[in-house]
Amino acid sequence: MPLRHDARRGALMMLGATACFAVMGACVKALSPRYSFLELMFFRNFFSLPIVLVAGLRMGALLRTRRLVGHAGRAFTGMVAMGCSFFALSFLPLAEQTALNYTQPLFVILLAIPWLGERPGPARWGAVIIGFLGVLAIAAGKGAELGAGTGTTGGSGMLVGYLTAAMGGFFAALSTMLVRQLSATEASTTIVLWQALMMTAMTGLALPFFWTTPSWPDLGMLVLIGVIGGVGQVLNTEAFASAQVSSLGPYTYTGLLWAALLGWMLWGELPGLPMLAGSVLIVGAGVLILRSEFRRAR
Template sequence: MRHDLKRGAMLLASAMLFTAMVNGLQKVTGPRLPVLEIIFFRNLFSLPFVMMIAARTKMTLKTRHFGGHLMRSVVGLASMVMVVVTVTRLPLAEQQVLSYTQPLFLVLLSIPLLHERPSRHRWIAVFLGFCGVVVVAMGRDVPKVGVVGAVAGWAYLVALAQGAVGALTTMQIRQLSATESSTTIALWQAILMTIATAMPLPFIWTTPQMGDALCLVAVGAFAGIAQVLQTEAFASAQVSAIGPFAYSGLLWAALIGWLGFGEIPGLAMLAGGLLIVGSGVWMLRHDRPQRPAPALPSTPVEGTPS
């Protein structure tokens, strides 16, 4: 594999920008449209971009593990629902920084599910990351009592849980990658998620206004573009080298939140975000795999347009 650090970093940072724009548009449409309707259009309009990626390699839907693809899609769909719910109720930058807890949960889940023994560096990173979560939680600028405070606290817990669900999704992809190609995984994910979200539409359908309809098209297109850019980024350079640039998503989320919604991150959010991001970078730099891992299909960073 070629290693072009500059190209990979620019592509990954650009992917994070489009992912942040997806979350911003979901925040716009979230108060007026059902969550599953938004996710349906996201998957539907991103499907052509997934097909574009798959067309560059051997495109096949043949699989020996349909159950694994089905379960991966169910968990991935749950993650997408959590993202839409939380970006609608929390500042974009706060939701984004909480999504960065995914690597921390990945370490914890690897113990019972993969029987791994995390290194000392990983445990230090987990400790620092969850210290950051506590700092962000203590500094939330929301009422501490009453209905508004309860809703904000509930959304905060959902955002944190989304990090755990995202980690579970990553583990499922790793397991499928042992026997399935990345394009097969990506294709089944896109197809199954589109079908799953189409089924309840007759019961929840809300006709979007013209502005919302354009936002829904853009949500899917931007999610697809982010996936293409992320795929190109990891094809251009080693993950351990460009991985830290994924955290540029926090900058884009803060900028969109400020310009589009008047959201100004507080000092506690910035300090906690620094700890969470720092823990992720720590793991990337101090605990690199000893042998190449199976190629993973590119998915949006919910925390990833999860």
């Protein structure tokens, strides 16, 4: 799909995508006490599939490929990353889980060393250190709250949530590396179509072992998770097809604002100073990485 070089359109598409993903995360968090994260993942993939298929076919995507194993690996890593994200939402406040999602670029830098033989410069290493300091700031702040008796979740549960969220960032980065390999011969729309099909099939195979029959109101929310997730995925693809990554980077972090707003409105979750400081460090690290990428591209 040709790059349109329309920065305004790209920004609007990215703002819409981040809003969709934030609402989807809020729905997942609301349903997580009653349903397995695997069941939530199935509905996320199943009901987003028609939207992704229609959008992909409209853009001329084809399923013909000679790299089926590569697509399977990318779908598996994407499924694990999504599973970690959904599972962490059952333990962590929405804004904290969203902030930890932004560790993905940090893991990409680390994986590129053995994977692509890249040698990060001082700016990239500095971004990695700053980003992980942000993660520690968020975790340490929540640990202090729990120690003071103000936490709503047990300390062991919070630890599981942080570790799972960090693991999600790692697998999301691993999935990104696989996409880079596939992109050498495959169109981006083809990669997205195979991912949607395979992730639906994978979660569907596990569904009978974790099935809980939803009520009608919950079923509506489950459908919404898939639909709004699919719309967000399409908007995200359209954004990167409309403008350069370096120009879209700042808009991707608006998801943190949406998550903080929804967390406050729905659960009364007010970000504390450690959360704010950690988020600033993580976002700042992402901006440093984007600047480094832009300079390398020039």
